[in-house]
Amino acid sequence: FMLHPEGCPDHRLCKRNVLAHLLEETGLKVNDVLAVGDGENDRCMLEAAGQSVAFRPKSEEVGESARRIAMKDLQEVLDAVR
Numbered sequence: 001f002m003l004h005p006e007g008c009p010d011h012r013l014c015k016r017n018v019l020a021h022l023l024e025e026t027g028l029k030v031n032d033v034l035a036v037g038d039g040e041n042d043r044c045m046l047e048a049a050g051q052s053v054a055f056r057p058k059s060e061e062v063g064e065s066a067r068r069i070a071m072k073d074l075q076e077v078l079d080a081v082r
Contacts, residue, residue, distance in 0.1 A: 008044050016044035034081055038062060053077045 007017035015037075023030060031050030035042070039058050043065040046052040054066035055077060063069045070076035 014044050016048045053080050
């Protein structure tokens, strides 16, 4: 799932490619997906998902890749999508 022919333009193996497979297989729209991540390897996925939260991001760049940042607890992630 980390490989996708029309996936991430920057990385051959990428979590964004997993997102592309999930969208294809489930028929969901990208805006119906919430991605949560904290590390550099989550950046492409956070940028591609319709909704995204950087949970205690490990770098400023990871936080900038998400639409929201949660620093306290996972309740903040739930609050972000309500």
